[in-house]
Amino acid sequence: MLEARTLLLEIYAAGLAAVHGEQAVYQVLVVKGQRQPTHVVAIGKAAEAMFGGAMRYFHNDLSSNLQSSLIITKHGHISASFVAAVSGVSDQVQVLEAAHPVPDASSLQAGQALLNYLAQLPEQANLLFLLSGGASSLVEVLADDWSLEKLQTKTQE
Numbered sequence: 001m002l003e004a005r006t007l008l009l010e011i012y013a014a015g016l017a018a019v020h021g022e023q024a025v026y027q028v029l030v031v032k033g034q035r036q037p038t039h040v041v042a043i044g045k046a047a048e049a050m051f052g053g054a055m056r057y058f059h060n061d062l063s064s065n066l067q068s069s070l071i072i073t074k075h076g077h078i079s080a081s082f083v084a085a086v087s088g089v090s091d092q093v094q095v096l097e098a099a100h101p102v103p104d105a106s107s108l109q110a111g112q113a114l115l116n117y118l119a120q121l122p123e124q125a126n127l128l129f130l131l132s133g134g135a136s137s138l139v140e141v142l143a144d145d146w147s148l149e150k151l152q153t154k155t156q157e
Contacts (some may be wrong), residue, residue, distance in 0.1 A: 021046035021132060025053025029128075039125050040069040041117065043139055044132030047073040048082050052130060055085065059114065067125070069093045070117045072110045072138050074100040098138040103156050108148065111141040 017023060035058060042051040051071050058065045064087055071078075075097045079103065086093045094117070098110040142151065 015063070021049030021130075022056065023071055025050045025130060026056045027053075029054065029057040036126055037065055037067045038128050039067045039121055040128045040130070041071075041133075042069070042130040043072045043114070043135040044130075045074050045077060045134040046132035047071045047130070048078060050130040050132060052082070052085070054130070066092055068117075068121075071095045071116065072098060072114065072135075074134055074138065075106070100134045100137045102152050103137045103140045103148070103150070104152070105148065107138055107140040107143040108142065111139045114139050115141065 038054075038058075040051060040054050042048075044050070048071065051069065054069075055066075063122075069092060071093065073095075075099075078097065080097055094113070096106075096110045096113055098104075098106040137155065140151065142148065
């Protein structure tokens with residue numbers, strides 16, 4: 001019985017590894033097979049991991065292929081190792097943290113930052129846009145007839 005349990009745990013771990021944000025993004029980029037100047041947006045609780053997959057793919061040409069990037073994730077989801085990894089290209093990487101699961105003012109700031117970022121991109125820019133769970137709370141832009149309080153109430157219903 002112990003062997004079956006061990007095998008099941010190994011299969012489970014392999015499944016989790018296969019869908020990890022870094023691995024999933026890296027594998028898709030490998031299949032695509034084009035290393036060209038790219039702007040990257042990564043939003044969600046897995047933003048750091050997904051951006052890590054892009055960094056891994058561009059590893060040899062990171063400074064020439066990573067044109068700019070915007071990473072938006074949950075407060076407390078940026079690791080020290082990530083900060084160290086992007087230190088060489090920190091002028092190209094903007095990192096914002098916002099609220100999850102209930103949006104707050106930081107979510108509105110992140111929404112405006114995303115709009116500003118996209119507006120400044122060249123029209124023909126190559127953009128890799130990565131989304132994971134949590135994005136709908138982390139990045140908010142309110143319609144004219146909505147308030148933050150109304151959004152927070154609806155989010156909690």
